[in-house]
Amino acid sequence: MxxxxxxxxxxxxxxxxxxxxxxxxxxxxxxxxxxxxxxxxxxxxxxxxxxxxxxxxxxxxxxxxxxxxxxxxxxxxxxxxxxxxxxxxxxxxxxxxxxxxxxxxxxxYDYLPWEDWREGRPAMLRREIEPALSRWAAGAGTARLSRCQVAFGLGGAPWDGERALKRYELLYEAGLIDESGAGAARGVRGRAMILDHRRMLATALSRVRGKIRYRPVIFELLPELFTLWQLQRVAEALAGQRLHKQNFRRLVSHGGLVEATEKMDRETGGRPARLFRFRAEVVRERPSPGVGLPRLPST
Amino acid sequence: MxxxxxxxxxxxxxxxxxxxxxxxxxxxxxxxxxxxxxxxxxxxxxxxxxxxxxxxxxxxxxxxxxxxxxxxxxxxxxxxxxxxxxxxxxxxxxxxxxxxxxxxxxxxYDYLPWEDWREGRPAMLRREIEPALSRWAAGAGTARLSRCQVAFGLGGAPWDGERALKRYELLYEAGLIDESGAGAARGVRGRAMILDHRRMLATALSRVRGKIRYRPVIFELLPELFTLWQLQRVAEALAGQRLHKQNFRRLVSHGGLVEATEKMDRETGGRPARLFRFRAEVVRERPSPGVGLPRLPST
DNA sequence: GACGCTTATGCTCCGATTCAGCATAATTGG
DNA sequence: CCAATTATGCTGAATCGGAGCATAAGCGTC
CATH class of the missing domain: 3.90.79.10 (Nucleoside Triphosphate Pyrophosphohydrolase)
Incomplete structure (x- = not known):
């Protein structure tokens, strides 16, 4: 060998x-x-x-x-x-x-459509994923069911954005992912990738969602100057959920994560928005500076 | 080649x-x-x-x-x-x-003695590490100094237990670690390991300190039944810092992380302590259950 | 220019969580 | 019984996070 x-x-x-x-x-x-x-x-x-x-x-x-x-x-x-x-x-x-x-x-979210909750809970969860997981878990002991509930926020458990990898692995294990070889599911549950690349993507999404909470990495995705609304939209895009606008502003500005500049953005359609920049000094002031994402309560 | x-x-x-x-x-x-x-x-x-x-x-x-x-x-x-x-x-x-x-x-902490703050700030930080880092950072631009301050909680920055790896890497880069080849430091700043194994240990410490906050992995280190004081001592040992006893108790019990049993431990020396066990169901109730460690304010 | 629409921004109220300490309970060893 | 020790419960202050109201400042329309 x-x-x-x-x-x-x-x-x-x-x-x-x-x-x-x-x-x-x-x-x-x-x-x-x-x-x-x-x-x-x-x-x-x-x-x-x-x-x-x-x-x-x-x-x-x-x-x-x-x-x-x-x-x-x-x-x-x-x-x-x-x-x-x-x-x-x-x-x-x-x-x-x-x-x-x-x-x-x-x-x-073309590849992981169930992860995008910005327009509410994706319908495919109830329509396709939940029934399929139920069938898969039925008669296989309670451990499997419990894993599904924790990962997908069922049965009173909360949805946790950071469990994106666990969700992908469960779907894969249940044969609901193209890459796992079950041709029947073809194309239904998100776009496929070669080999295990979609698993890598799910790993990355989990990591990013966790990381933006406690390290200011989100600014790598933004231009030097940005409005707070732009920042919020990026955070929402990654987290896959909507955030409360006024609170988000307070968290990042009072938290010292950004500082105002003199410049304004007049392309907003309404009142012009102030442009901010990242305050690198924040890492010297607070142990784990990141954008505050809510811990969603249970479904 | x-x-x-x-x-x-x-x-x-x-x-x-x-x-x-x-x-x-x-x-x-x-x-x-x-x-x-x-x-x-x-x-x-x-x-x-x-x-x-x-x-x-x-x-x-x-x-x-x-x-x-x-x-x-x-x-x-x-x-x-x-x-x-x-x-x-x-x-x-x-x-x-x-x-x-x-x-x-x-x-x-034989290998990473500066990480153990349970008996207060380790004296070696002020006596040995700070002066050496100052010499190393002097005249090398502000970036180096700033990294030292953030990593070691100097100049008003807070000490963050999770930055253990950053600290090791800085000490290594500054030539203050045996393994980096500067024989002068031999034995002074903690016990050495072969190759880069001490770096691996620092990586692990950073990971563990972060992880116990949001995943109930600490129970892997405890017997099936334990007193809340035992649990706290383990958390303190890993975090490298003392915790407030009453609050720690409230966090883990009210947080649903543990459940009381009927059994008692009478070997405590004073009033017998109730024995608890881990509540596995907590992962279905809260998104990121872990033992609450305080975010230390600045030094 | 008044009006309505849109977006930005400031502020308040409230409940939950966290911090620090006091008070009490239940043991052990004299 | 007493003092010492440890466990455990509770309270009040401070802080944080969530939801919403109110106001500011631009736009286009009439």
Whole structure:
């Protein structure tokens, strides 16, 4: 035997444009995939530099913020027999910019539509996902049912945006995801990706939703100057839920996360909005500065 | 050229005994290291199973809770020339148990003594670390100084337990850590480990301190039944700081994290303490149940 | 220019949570 | 019985987060 190990680098590059969170994808065989390239021990002194190298080459983009997300290496992700394929996945935050042809920005919620609660609870949850999960959990002990309830906020449990990965894994395990091989579900529960790239996306969404609460990473997605409404729309896009406008303003301004400038934005349609900028000093004042997202009570 | 890639698995196994957080180490060449073994693509269907396999073989331990921590792969961690060494590091939580000879439990704060604030601010911070960092930051622009202040809670910034990794990295970068090669500091700033294993430990400490806030993982370190005082001591040991007793009790009990049993512990020396157990149902009621640690105000 | 529409922004009220300390209960060892 | 020790309950101040009202400042229409 003695299979060899192939080590790849993947990037989940996130941007928010037109109030929509998007991920940078590259087309492959007519299906979507994430930017990818093998680690080259000679050319890449660090993993992160290797990743940036591949991203630049495949998409033309040079993201600012990059952090390691997870390393996927289970055997069942190998395409055929032969080598064992591991992938070290990074999360990157960027402002949307033109890309090389072949790459493009796609709404994250095209792939994970049940995660977008901004227009209320997605109807597909009740119409498709809940019945299917019920069938899957029926007669399989209470553990499975309980996992479904916790992940999807059923039976009195609250919906937690940060459990996006758990939800994806449950749907996958239940055979409701294209990638799991059950052709019957084809196209129904969100757009598919190659290999386990959609799982990577779900991992990234979970991480981002958690992270914006306690680290000011959201400003990586915004221009230097922005209105509080723009900031709120980006936070809502990532969190997948609406926020209370006045309270959001108070939290970020009283929290010292932003500071007002003299400039105004007159394109709002109503009263002009003041332009703000990120206050980098906040990390010296508070232990975990981030945008306050509400902990939704139960459904 | 064409260097090959060697893929290893490391475990940071944490337990708390006698009010002291400990890590499981194995001796190598008279120095401490973490349990380690190469990934075997044939024997290990998943990374986690591979890790558990190595841990059991080297220490005799079978930890309950395991999660992936980080993948280290920068070139500068390779011992000599030749292959590129990557390591996928896992965090495990366990109850302390006897181990095979060669392995043993060591206090985490032996390696990272500046992280233990339970007896007040460690004197070494003012006596050794602050002066050395000042010298290192002097004349190197404000960015370096600012990083030191944020990481170590200087100049009005608060001390944040979760920044343990940032602190270790700063000390390393400043040449104040044995492992960074500056022999002058030998033994002064905590016990050393082989390779970059102390960095892995710092990563694990950061993760644990963050995680106990919003996931009930702390119960992995406790027996089935425990008193609230035992629970608090474990939380204090990990957080590296003292907590207010009455409030801690109220947070965990009113928060639904634990439930009282009929049993009592009479070994307390004073009034017997009620024994509690973890309430697993709490994850269905609250989005992020964990033990409440105070966000320390500035120093 | 008055009016209505839209968006921005400031402020209040209230309930929940957190912080700090006091008070009381139930043991043990003299 | 008393003092010491530990567990546990409770109270009041301070803070935070949630929901809404009120006002400001632009636009277009008549």
């Amino acid at each position: 003695t299979r060899r190990i192939a080590l790849g680098l993947n990037a989940v590059i996130v941007a928010v444009t037109a109030d929509e969170p998007r991920v940078l994808t590259v087309g492959r065989d007519g299906r979507d995939g994430l930017p990818y390239g093998p680690l080259d021990p000679d050319r890449h002194p660090t993993l992160e530099l290797g990743l940036r190298d591949w991203v630049r080459g495949q998409t033309g983009l040079q993201p600012g913020y990059v952090e390691q997300l997870y390393t996927f290496g289970d055997r069942d992700r190998d395409p055929g027999g032969g080598d064992r394929h591991l992938s070290i996945v990074y999360l990157a935050l960027a402002r949307e910019a033109p890309t090389l042809s072949g790459a493009g920005w796609r709404p994250i | 064409t260097r090959r890639i060697a893929l290893g698995l490391n475990a940071v196994i944490v337990a708390v005994t006698a009010d002291e957080p400990r890590v499981l180490t194995v001796g190598r060449d008279g120095r401490d290291g973490l349990p380690y073994g190469p990934l075997d693509p044939d024997r290990h269907p998943t990374l986690e199973l591979g890790l558990r396999d190595w841990v059991r073989g080297q220490t005799g331990l079978q930890p309950g809770y395991v999660e992936q921590l980080y993948t280290f792969g920068d070139r500068d961690r390779d011992p000599g020339g030749g292959d590129r060494h990557l390591s996928i590091v896992y965090l495990a939580l366990a109850r302390e148990a006897p181990t095979l000879s060669g392995a043993g439990w060591r206090p985490i």
